[in-house]
Amino acid sequence: AVLADNGHQVRLWTRNSEQADEINNQRTNVRFLGDVELSQGIEAVTELEAALNGAQAVIFVAPSAAMREVARAAAPYIGRDVLCIHATKGFESGTYNRMTTILAEELDRSESTLVVLSGPSHAEEVVRKQPTTVVVASAEQYHAESAQDLFINSYFRVYTNPDLIGVEVAGAIKNIIALGAGLSDGLSFGDNAKAALITRGLTEIARLGDAMGANMLTFAGLAGVGDLIVTCTSTHSRNWRAGSLLAKGLEVDEVLRQMGMVVEGIRTTRAAYELAKLYDVQMPITEQLYQVLFEGKSPKLAVEALMGRGRTHEIEEVTKAWSKHV
Numbered sequence: 096a097v098l099a100d101n102g103h104q105v106r107l108w109t110r111n112s113e114q115a116d117e118i119n120n121q122r123t124n125v126r127f128l129g130d131v132e133l134s135q136g137i138e139a140v141t142e143l144e145a146a147l148n149g150a151q152a153v154i155f156v157a158p159s160a161a162m163r164e165v166a167r168a169a170a171p172y173i174g175r176d177v178l179c180i181h182a183t184k185g186f187e188s189g190t191y192n193r194m195t196t197i198l199a200e201e202l203d204r205s206e207s208t209l210v211v212l213s214g215p216s217h218a219e220e221v222v223r224k225q226p227t228t229v230v231v232a233s234a235e236q237y238h239a240e241s242a243q244d245l246f247i248n249s250y251f252r253v254y255t256n257p258d259l260i261g262v263e264v265a266g267a268i269k270n271i272i273a274l275g276a277g278l279s280d281g282l283s284f285g286d287n288a289k290a291a292l293i294t295r296g297l298t299e300i301a302r303l304g305d306a307m308g309a310n311m312l313t314f315a316g317l318a319g320v321g322d323l324i325v326t327c328t329s330t331h332s333r334n335w336r337a338g339s340l341l342a343k344g345l346e347v348d349e350v351l352r353q354m355g356m357v358v359e360g361i362r363t364t365r366a367a368y369e370l371a372k373l374y375d376v377q378m379p380i381t382e383q384l385y386q387v388l389f390e391g392k393s394p395k396l397a398v399e400a401l402m403g404r405g406r407t408h409e410i411e412e413v414t415k416a417w418s419k420h421v
């Protein structure tokens with residue numbers, strides 16, 4: 096919708112022909128976006144080749160679990176000079192690959208040619224032209240600026256950032272913390288608990304990001320604390336809603352069934368739990384959520400475990416990682 100508003104001709108690929116018909120004929124996408132009227136500049140297509148032929152830029156927004164499959168199918172139709180951007184938040188199961196690593200492999204190009212778009216941006220608000228700010232990150236400033244040129248407008252403000260790894264790690268891990276925030280709200284804990292989760296969640300993002308080569312300052316920006324705030328406090332958040340359903344005692348499969356939309360935080364919890372072991376970093380919130388999601392631990396016991404951890408210092412552990420980059 097943003098790209099169409101900016102005067103670009105947009106082809107939106109979907110596997111679902113009924114959805115394509117609705118978008119093209121009714122100009123709505125009711126299941127995902129309610130009754131908002133979509134721009135005439137958007138054409139939905141069901142064939143990948145038709146979607147990609149002649150495109151000057153390609154935006155990948157499939158769920159993380161589908162990224163490799165979609166990128167592999169799209170690769171034959173994407174020229175070497177085409178700007179490739181993604182807005183997907185997660186890691187690949189098993190390999191723990193970031194999304195740009197998958198894209199680089201499947202599109203057979205350097206990761207430095209790729210761009211990630213992230214930040215506090217729920218589609219439901221963007222499509223209603225409500226003021227939104229995001230970052231586009233690429234190792235090469237030229238590519239980040241090309242993406243900025245495409246998207247920026249009066250209601251969608253786009254900043255560039257060279258720290259692709261930090262933006263991808265922040266976008267993935269915040270979904271785990273949002274599950275925790277939903278659980279906390281679902282258990283009727285108060286604002287203190289949620290503020291604690293957001294803040295200590297940011298520390299977990301920073302620890303893992305530091306180990307994976309991110310710039311700590313990214314986490315103080317839109318893709319870090321910005322996205323954490325929106326996803327832990329907004330009722331649009333799928334991850335928050337999934338967490339609040341878990342608090343009612345629903346099994347993970349039932350939560351996913353009721354949601355009917357992707358809840359990236361669930362798969363990401365497993366990936367981050369394993370990444371934390373691989374990089375030897377402490378991620379206690381992630382660890383407790385892992386036990387709730389995959390080992391049947393009760394959310395109440397998870398909270399007790401978090402609150403009962405050994406005494407520790409705030410300043411030392413945070414500043415060690417952050418100060419390296421200041």
Ligand SMILES: NC(=O)c1ccc[n+]([C@@H]2O[C@H](COP(=O)([O-])OP(=O)(O)OC[C@H]3O[C@@H](n4cnc5c(N)ncnc54)[C@H](O)[C@@H]3O)[C@@H](O)[C@H]2O)c1
Nearest residue numbers: 110156157158159161182183184216217218219356357359
């Ligand atoms: N919704 C948002 O506001 C928002 C904002 C920023 C980033 N994201 C990220 O975008 C990604 C997608 O999220 P979403 O909210 O659009 O999810 P969604 O559940 O609303 O939609 C996902 C779409 O992907 C399709 N899909 C699933 N598997 C597919 C496959 N194998 N091939 C092709 N299509 C497939 C589904 O049919 C569905 O139409 C996630 O990583 C999410 O974190 C979402």
Ligand SMILES: O=P(O)(O)OC[C@H](O)CO
Nearest residue numbers: 214215216331332333334
């Ligand atoms: O609805 P969520 O929780 O998947 O979050 C969507 C976006 O990542 C918010 O920026």
